Amino acid sequence: MSEATASATARAGARSVIEAIAAPHDGPVPFSVEFFPPKDADAEARLWRAVRIFERMNPAFVSLTYGAGGSTRDRTVRIAGELATETTLLTIAHLTAVNHSVGELRALVGAYADKGIVNLLALRGDPPGDPLGEWVKHPDGVEYAAELVELIRDLGDFHAGVASFPEGHHRAPDLVADTDNLVRKLRAGAEYSVTQVFFDVDDYLRLRDRVVAADPEQGAKPIIPGLMPITSLASARRMTELSGSTIPRDVEERLMRAAGDGPEEDRAAIRAVGIDLCTEAAERLVAEGAPCLHFCSLNFAKATSEVLDRIGVDTRGAFAAV
Numbered sequence: 252m253s254e255a256t257a258s259a260t261a262r263a264g265a266r267s268v269i270e271a272i273a274a275p276h277d278g279p280v281p282f283s284v285e286f287f288p289p290k291d292a293d294a295e296a297r298l299w300r301a302v303r304i305f306e307r308m309n310p311a312f313v314s315l316t317y318g319a320g321g322s323t324r325d326r327t328v329r330i331a332g333e334l335a336t337e338t339t340l341l342t343i344a345h346l347t348a349v350n351h352s353v354g355e356l357r358a359l360v361g362a363y364a365d366k367g368i369v370n371l372l373a374l375r376g377d378p379p380g381d382p383l384g385e386w387v388k389h390p391d392g393v394e395y396a397a398e399l400v401e402l403i404r405d406l407g408d409f410h411a412g413v414a415s416f417p418e419g420h421h422r423a424p425d426l427v428a429d430t431d432n433l434v435r436k437l438r439a440g441a442e443y444s445v446t447q448v449f450f451d452v453d454d455y456l457r458l459r460d461r462v463v464a465a466d467p468e469q470g471a472k473p474i475i476p477g478l479m480p481i482t483s484l485a486s487a488r489r490m491t492e493l494s495g496s497t498i499p500r501d502v503e504e505r506l507m508r509a510a511g512d513g514p515e516e517d518r519a520a521i522r523a524v525g526i527d528l529c530t531e532a533a534e535r536l537v538a539e540g541a542p543c544l545h546f547c548s549l550n551f552a553k554a555t556s557e558v559l560d561r562i563g564v565d566t567r568g569a570f571a572a573v
């Protein structure tokens with residue numbers, strides 16, 4: 252796809268995330284949902300069940316992650332295209348720099364534009380295999396997400412978002428460097444950021460304060476908090492291992508109390524506490540003026556919809572005939 256075509260597609264295409272979160276919405280705050288590309292046909296059927304349920308709840312947007320090292324490239328592009336063209340959902344595609352040349356990145360942006368996707372989350376990506384391993388730049392690629400934002404913007408009228416990290420990114424030497432990097436990405440043209448999942452709302456509020464203090468103009472751009480209802484100890488631990496984020500001690504204690512001290516953990520009790528914790532965080536974020544709540548759904552609708560229901564989003568009828 253030529254740059255001129257991409258530009259024309261982008262102009263004619265979907266709303267931006269900024270417009271979507273500013274639009275009228277049901278409930279106390281707009282919300283959005285993150286999906287990941289399924290591995291097989293069963294997982295894809297499960298994804299589509301969740302998509303159709305969430306579609307009835309009118310999220311501001313949905314996003315689709317991009318597999319480490321481009322491993323799910325074809326599937327991701329296909330599914331993102333289907334989300335954009337076969338549903339009513341505003342779709343953001345995640346785009347990672349890892350293991351891609353600039354030529355491949357341009358082709359990917361073009362493939363998304365062909366499907367009418369103009370909102371891209373510009374990410375560096377983690378090394379395939381071990382997310383905490385050494386990051387090696389593709390010889391013809393880009394080094395940091397800020398460069399990817401510039402590349403996306405040079406290609407046409409696309410809308411770029413970036414990642415932000417309430418606890419600081421695990422490779423940043425300190426929170427000052429982490430904040431500087433977020434500001435750099437926003438100055439490069441990112442319109443908003445979506446945070447890593449966190450469990451301590453104070454971390455989010457401190458991030459927001461740091462960005463405003465570092466650059467009031469960039470600090471005015473939305474920082475969309477990432478939430479995930481914990482439904483099992485294993486999934487919570489896996490998530491924190493992969494992302495480098497932490498579970499605060501009080502949260503862990505509540506989960507461990509729910510797990511009980513029998514030979515088997517009490518899974519129903521853990522799930523109930525996970526929903527409580529996520530609801531409490533969501534309520535506080537709404538009170539603190541968060542612009543949108545972004546839920547990592549893991550391609551399931553039930554737990555997130557329980558949280559949404561409890562904060563006052565109308566989820567009635569969403570599960571009908573799915």
Ligand SMILES: Cc1cc2nc3c(=O)[nH]c(=O)nc-3n(C[C@H](O)[C@H](O)[C@H](O)COP(=O)(O)OP(=O)(O)OC[C@H]3O[C@@H](n4cnc5c(N)ncnc54)[C@H](O)[C@@H]3O)c2cc1C
Pocket residue numbers: 315316317318319320345346347373374375376377394395396397414415420421422423424428429432436445446447448477
């Ligand atoms: C909301 C969200 C969605 C995500 N989706 C995906 C996904 O779909 N697929 C996937 O593989 N991963 C995903 N990730 C993970 C992400 O790719 C990793 O966390 C990655 O390690 C960092 O990406 P970034 O875009 O923040 O990188 P960058 O902003 O490039 O930062 C990476 C590190 O480099 C440092 N840095 C940046 N610029 C400079 C500079 N000029 N000089 C020195 N240091 C610098 C930063 O401080 C940081 O420590 C997601 C993360 C989030 C929060």
